[in-house]
Amino acid sequence: SVFSQTTTTAATTNQTKxxxxxxxxxxxxxxxxxxxxxxxxHDSSSTSSSSARLPRAxxxxxxxxxxxGFVAYVASTTTMKSPCExxxxxxxxxxxxxxxxEPLPDHDDDNLRGSKEDFDAxxxxxEPIPGHENENLRGSKxxxxSVAHSESEEARGPALPGPMISGPPxxxxxxxxxxxxxxSVDLTPGSKCSTWYGIEMIEKQRQKILEVCEPIADxxxxxxxxxxxxxxxxxLGTRYTCVFEDAELVDYRPEFWKKPTSAIHYTKLAVxxxxxxxxxxxxxxxxxxxxxxxxxxxxxxLECRDVVEHPVIxxxxxxxxxxxxxxxxxxxxxxxxxxxxxxxxxxxxELFLTNIDNKMPAYPIFDAWRTAFSxxxxxxxxxxxxxxxxxxxxxxPPVPGVSTISGNRGRSGQTSCRxxxxxxxxxxxxxxxxxxxxxxxxxxEKPRCRLALLxxxxxxxxxxxxxxxxxxxxxxxAKKLQFKGHEEEGYKAFVFDPRGVPLYKNLRILSRVxxxxxxxxAGLAHSLFLQEGHSALLELYCxxxxxxxxxxxxxxxxxGLSYSSLSSTMCKGFDPGVVAxxxxxLIPETTKADCLP
Numbered sequence: 265s266v267f268s269q270t271t272t273t274a275a276t277t278n279q280t281k282x283x284x285x286x287x288x289x290x291x292x293x294x295x296x297x298x299x300x301x302x303x304x305x306h307d308s309s310s311t312s313s314s315s316a317r318l319p320r321a322x323x324x325x326x327x328x329x330x331x332x333g334f335v336a337y338v339a340s341t342t343t344m345k346s347p348c349e350x351x352x353x354x355x356x357x358x359x360x361x362x363x364x365x366e367p368l369p370d371h372d373d374d375n376l377r378g379s380k381e382d383f384d385a386x387x388x389x390x391e392p393i394p395g396h397e398n399e400n401l402r403g404s405k406x407x408x409x410s411v412a413h414s415e416s417e418e419a420r421g422p423a424l425p426g427p428m429i430s431g432p433p434x435x436x437x438x439x440x441x442x443x444x445x446x447x448s449v450d451l452t453p454g455s456k457c458s459t460w461y462g463i464e465m466i467e468k469q470r471q472k473i474l475e476v477c478e479p480i481a482d483x484x485x486x487x488x489x490x491x492x493x494x495x496x497x498x499x500l501g502t503r504y505t506c507v508f509e510d511a512e513l514v515d516y517r518p519e520f521w522k523k524p525t526s527a528i529h530y531t532k533l534a535v536x537x538x539x540x541x542x543x544x545x546x547x548x549x550x551x552x553x554x555x556x557x558x559x560x561x562x563x564x565x566l567e568c569r570d571v572v573e574h575p576v577i578x579x580x581x582x583x584x585x586x587x588x589x590x591x592x593x594x595x596x597x598x599x600x601x602x603x604x605x606x607x608x609x610x611x612x613x614e615l616f617l618t619n620i621d622n623k624m625p626a627y628p629i630f631d632a633w634r635t636a637f638s639x640x641x642x643x644x645x646x647x648x649x650x651x652x653x654x655x656x657x658x659x660x661p662p663v664p665g666v667s668t669i670s671g672n673r674g675r676s677g678q679t680s681c682r683x684x685x686x687x688x689x690x691x692x693x694x695x696x697x698x699x700x701x702x703x704x705x706x707x708x709e710k711p712r713c714r715l716a717l718l719x720x721x722x723x724x725x726x727x728x729x730x731x732x733x734x735x736x737x738x739x740x741x742a743k744k745l746q747f748k749g750h751e752e753e754g755y756k757a758f759v760f761d762p763r764g765v766p767l768y769k770n771l772r773i774l775s776r777v778x779x780x781x782x783x784x785x786a787g788l789a790h791s792l793f794l795q796e797g798h799s800a801l802l803e804l805y806c807x808x809x810x811x812x813x814x815x816x817x818x819x820x821x822x823x824g825l826s827y828s829s830l831s832s833t834m835c836k837g838f839d840p841g842v843v844a845x846x847x848x849x850l851i852p853e854t855t856k857a858d859c860l861p
Contacts, residue, residue, distance in 0.1 A: 431610060431611055431635060431636065431637065431638035431639045432609075432610040432611060432636060432693075432697070433611065434609050434611055435609070436609065436610055436611075436693075437603060437604060437607060437608065437609050437610065438607075440604060440689050440693055441463070441466065441604060441607070443685075443689050443692070444462070444463045444466065444604070444685050444686060444689050445463045447462075447683070447685035447688055447689065448462035448463040448464070448685045450683065451464075451683065451685075456497070456672070456680075456681070457680070457681035457683070457684075459497060460497075460668070460671075460672050460681065461668070461681060461683075461684040461685055461686050461687065461822065462685050462686070463685065465495070465601075465668075465686060466601070466604050466605055468495075468496075469493040469494060469495050469505070469605050470493060470605065470607075472493070472494040472495075472496065473491050473492070473493060473494070474491060474492040474493075474494055474504070474543070474547075475490075475491050475541075476490040476491060476492060476506070476540060476541055476543065476544060476557070477489065477490035477491075477535055477538035477539065477540055477541065477560075478538055478539050478540075478541050479537065479538050480537045480538060480539060483537035483564070484537075484564070484565075485536050485537040485564060485565045485566075486510070486536075486537065487535075487536065487537040487538040488508065488509060488510040488511055488535035488536050488537065488538050488566075489507075489508070489509040489510065489538070490506070490507070490508050490509075490511075490535060490538070490540070490560070491506070491507055492504040492505065492506040492507070493505040493506075493507075493605050493606075495662070498671055498672070499671055499672045499673070500666055500671060501548065501550075503662040504549070504553060504662060505602050505605055505606070505659060505660070505661050505662060506553065506556075506557065506659065506660045507606065507657060507658070507659045507660075508533055508535065508655065508657070508658050508659075509656065509657050510535070510536070510566070510654065510655075510656065511533045511534065511535050511566075511654065511655055511658060512533065512534040512535075512563075512566045512567070512568060512652065512653070512654045512655075513531070513532075513533060513649055513650075513651055513652065513653045513654070513655070514532040514533060514534045514561055514651060515530070515531075515532040515651060516529075516530065516531050516532070516648050516651070517529075517530040529552050529578070529580050529618040529619065530552075530555055530556075531552065531555075531556050531578060531618075531660075532555075532556065532559050532560075532561070533556065533560055533561070533658070534560065534561035534562070534563050534566060535560055535561070535562060535563070535566075536562075536563050536564060536565050536566045537564065537565075538562070539562055540557075540560050540562065544557050544558060544560075545558065550663055551580075551663030551664075551665075552580060552660060552663060553660065553662075553663065556660060566654055567652070568652060568653070568654035569650065569652035569653060570649070570650070570652070570653045570654065571653075571654045571655075571656070572614075572649065572653060572654070572655045572656065572658075573656050574612050574613070574614060574640060574656070574657075575606070575608045575612055575613050575614070575656070575657040575658070575659065576613070576614045576615075576616060576655055576657070576658045576659070577599060577602060577603070577613055577614070577615050577616065577658075577659050577660075577661065578616045578618060578658065578659070578660050579595070579598070579599055579602075579615065579616070579617055579618070579660075579661055579664075580617070580618045580619050580663070580664060581595050581617055581619055581620055581664060582594065582595055582664030582665045583595060583664075587627070587763075587786065588786040589627070589628075589629060589786045589787060589789040589790065590669070590670075590786040590788075590789040590815055591786070592627060592629045592630075593629065593667075593669055593789050593792065594664065594665075594666070594667030594668075594669050594670055595664055595667070596629060596632065596633065596690075597667050597668045597669055597686070597690060598661050598662060598664065598667050598668070599615065599633075599661055600636070600690055600693070601661075601668065601686070602659060602661035606659060608657075610636055610637060610639070611639040611640075612639075612640070613637060613640060614637070614640035614641060614642075614643065615633070615637045615640070615641075615642045615643070616642070616643040616647075616648060617642060617643070617644060617645070618645050618648075619645055620644050620645060621644050621645055621646055622644060628762060628765065628766065628767040628770060629767060631698075631766060631767040631768065632694050632697055632767060635697040635698065636693075636697060668686060668687075669687075669815075669818070669819070670815070673814075673818075674814075674815065674818045675813070675814065675815055675818075676812060676813070676814045677814020677815075677817035677818055678814070678817075678818040678821065679814075679817055679818070679821045681821065681822070682821055682824070683822070683824060684821070684822025684823070687792065687819065687822035687823055688796070688822070688823060688824075690792075691792050691793055691823065694771075694793070695771055695775075695793060698767070698768040698771065711776070711855060711858030711859050712775075712776050712777060712778045712795065712798050712799065712852075712855045712858070712859070713754065713755050713756065713776065713778060713855065713858070713859035714755070714756055714757070714758060714773075714776050714777050714778060715736060715740075715755060715756070715757040715758075715777070715778060715779045715781070715847055715851075716757075716758060716759075716760035716773070716774075716777045716779070716780050716781070717729050717732055717733050717736075717757065717758070717759050717760060717781055717782055718760050718762075718780060718781070718782030718783075718785075718787045718788060718790070719759050719760060719761040719782070719787075720782065720783050720785050720787065722785075724807040724808070724834075724835060725783045725784065725785060725806060725807050725808075725809060725835050726783065726835060727783070727835050727836045727838065728836075729759045730759060731840060732838075732840050732843055732844070733757045733758060733759050735840035735841060735843075735844045736757040736840075736843070736844040736847055736848075737756065737757050738844075739841070739844040739845065739848060740754065740755050740756070740757065740848065743848065745848070745851075745860070747861070750861075753859070753860070753861050754859060754860060754861075755778065755851065755859055757847075760773060760777075760780070760782075762787060762790065770790065770793075771793055774790060774793045774794060775793075775795070777794060777799060778798065778799060778800070778851055778852055778855045778859075779799070779800050779801075779802060779847050779850050779851055780794060780799065780800070780801050780802070781801070781802035781803070781804065781843070781846075781847050781850075782802075782803075782804060783804045783806060783809075783835055784803055784804065784805050784806070784809040784813060784815075784816070785809075788801065788803060788815075788816040788819075789815075789816070789819065791816055791819050791820055791823065791825065792819055792823065794823065794825055796823055796824040796825065797824065797852065797854055798852050798854050798855055799825055799826075799852065800825055800826035800827065800828070800850040800851070800852060801816060801820050801825055801826070801827050801828075801850075802827075802828050802829065802830070802843075802846055802847050802850055803816055803817075803827070803828075803829040803830075804829070804830050804831075804832070804835075804838060804843065805829060805830070805831040805832070806831065806832045806833065806834060806835035806837070806838070807833075807834065807835050810831060811829060811831060826850055826852065828846055828849070828850055830842065830843065830846055
């Protein structure tokens, strides 16, 4: 068999007593957790009912219209509330009807999945579950599957904060791949643009599978499988997404996640009835890959305390400080691309982020992570499974620090490719995650008549944002692009400060922006959420960041946006009039019919 259970199981004569004890423990844990968390998200795998569950999204379908550049979808309008409240705009003149400032209740965000004590005390369940003695276990009828417990409401911890739906529905991965294929039709097959950013990026990885573990002939156990999807070409060498099927967790060093500067984690696995090939020692692995791939234990049979049936993705974040959106987006892309490459559903995947904990500040894009993987949840560094746990499928995406966004000259400005299908698909997927944004993607209730100055506070790359916005509004008024007393007509500039604001609110703001402009910095990664054909980016280079830093040129090229830039030795040396003129010049013609009388 694949798995051999060695944990103590109840003898036939003691089964009744064991069941009674387990049921009593469950009731006690349920009472304790209900007291901690009156709002527990709904999980369709549980048959019990609770009025405190997270409402299920009625439907969510992402559709792509190639010519129109928008996604339409239908979703539940029932939402949870966010802990954030208060007006977060810097311009008092920004129209009030757009801002949702309803006070929202406090949220206990100590742990997204519950306390470690509760988790440890309630995770292992040694009572056999009926109906699991079938062929998909590949052998022993004595295998105890605790997955039903790990999926239950009791094990999931406090409800996730923010007005989020219950995650993407089944079929989302297939739909994203379909969109990626449709957007790639104009790319020349085999070209760099196609293999870097199109459907070929995924298809070629699935064609270049590196089989790592060789089955042992005449073994009594079904062999484990270890294989890696190979992403090549990639400018920094081959990138691997490695998957273990039927593997046991031997060791994990939880102290290592306390080192946020490292892109390595020590995860040691065991396999059965297969031998790690010589290629393992010859391949130039990097980061976590080297330790995990070169320290696999080979056994004739695995000895499992528990079996996790659903896919688990293990990833180490590169950006933990909470302020660099560009690097955070790189991590985000890498994990989403792994889901697409493996062709598993978001609703089935559990994500384990090895080097974050509940004390680290949550940055806005993390709202998207939590929503995308909300069905199974996200584990943090101190919430990993116990040694002896076996996995049907556990995957390790490529190491962080470089990604589709930054690779292939992405940091210096990759503008030779004027379309990046993977950028657009991930942008649309992210916007579709939040119920509040049903009307964006070209279906905004209000036109794109805003010019947003991205606010920066960190010297030396900063200036007086309000003065530049005032000058721009004066210029708009003088050019009859803005009208006093008619706030609903014309263009208007405002200071956009996304710090500490929930992602869904920032997405709503950006859905109405015609021109985003500001000093070069990570916040300009918000350009990923601007609308093709209806938005533009004006980048201001100054101080230690000049035109050689092409991070956002790349994003703009991939998203099909208009772009311009200005340069100055000192950031406070920009002439407000020059900046205002450049911003006005970038206003897309497609917006004028809606914004001007």
